[in-house]
Amino acid sequence: MKFFNKLERKYGRYAISNLTRYIIICYVIGYLLALAAPWLLTMLTLDPGKILRGQVWRLVTWVLIPPGGLSIFTIIMLFFYYSLGSALEKTWGDFRYNMYILTGLVATVIGSFILFFVSGGSNYSGAFSTYYINLSIFLAFAASYPDMQVLLYFVIPIKIKWMAYLDIAYLAISFYQSGWGGRVAIIASLFNFIVFFFATRDLNRISPKEIHRKQKFAKAVNPTRTGDGVTKHKCAICGRTEKDGANLEFRFCSKCNGNYEYCQDHLFTHEHVK
Template identity: 60%
Template sequence: MNFLGKMERKFGKYAIRNLTVYIIATYIIAYFLQFLGRAGLPVLGYLTLDPGLILRGQVWRLISWVLIPPDSFNLITLIILFTYYQLGSVLEKTWGAFLYNVYIFFGLIMTVIGAFILYAFMGDAYTILGYGSQFSTYYVSLSIFLGFALTYPDMQMLLYFFIPIKIKYLAVIDVVYLLYSVVTGNWAGRVVIICSLMNVIVFFLLTRNYSRINPREIHRKKNFKKAVSRGQVNNGGAKHKCAVCGRTEKDDPNLEFRFCSKCKGNYEYCQDHLFTHEHVK
């Protein structure tokens, strides 16, 4: 995350604002092309992600595959697109345009890499079996939902428009179904799912708080609890102290401290643990 912060300061001005709008636009174009296909103009066949044809000069397929529709257009699809627009817009405002761009484009790039990995093992059978049509933005769009669930796990959504349920439970259902698909599906399906959702996997691993399983941190917490029970805690005159790592402004004058509104009680955290700590209930 520190690396991404440095990159954002350097390249953040180049980030695409309102990226979700462009994602939705690709769906609209895709369904229009699908309509043309039904009308006798099979355009989509020239847009699929096929490494064999790319290596033969059809380089536009490196990008044009994002116009492959994941399913047929209907009312449910329209509702899903509207939901993706809402979730994606909130994520962009929460993370910032640069990090949101990195998240989406990393998923797209990993999808292309996955296609080339699959082609390396299958050769021309990849083209013959039509595996290129399996690569669409379906899972990349799904990553918007999963990223939102990781950021706001306790936010409620209305299942079937009237059943309130926390978004983290819907995400768990999705993950279980994805794992089932990976186990029972063919290698093409496995590569598509794993590579397309690699952005979610990386984001999940980067946002975990690993300090709580650090032996040194565990030892420090034990000593702190003993000191509290004996009334021996002394901050040395410091005004701020992180409830996780115990650092104060005297340890580093550049540290910033904030109180967490989601924790019950007056718990203060440093900038490194403000967004990664476990909320006190």
């Protein structure tokens, strides 16, 4: 995670806030295109063969391909994934969440090209979408909040970690039953989860449990500073304090003249005080 920490210090100010919202907007555009001009969607798929022939827009436009047909169930799932993604973004911070999604997207593009060359130019464009990247968001949320309880089908209470186990079983079955296109799509789309949760060790420091532990320790060490009406931290831009969110982090800026403290959303985006 040292590599990600360096990237965050250098490029964190370029992170896109509310990225989950833009992902959902892409799906909405995709569903509108499917209703109004379904032929146009064929021009947007991730097709390495056509990309190599000059249709480079496909490197990006494939994210507009909606994950499945439009139905009431799909709308409910989109709201569900929006809440999960937004919670992850607040827990991890904008930059790390951006990197998580970007890793899955880039890995999918690379996987499609590898499959294209290995298969001798076969067309597997229909196998690649953001469907499995959505599942990676769910798995990331389950890994961060394993004991959170949700209502399955709005009735059955169940801990989210058990739903994650069911998803892993579903992915394993899909991997076994799919062709090479589906298998590569599954591996590539879940590469971000593999990187962030199995290839790194420092991610625990931004887990909800670790953040809560640090806050309890801070209150125990200095209780007079965390009493009613008194806060330890305050962002110089938005005025938020630790009381405005359990997962907010604050840092002092070494480039500003004076002791100016900023929250995680404004640490890299503020104008330095000279």
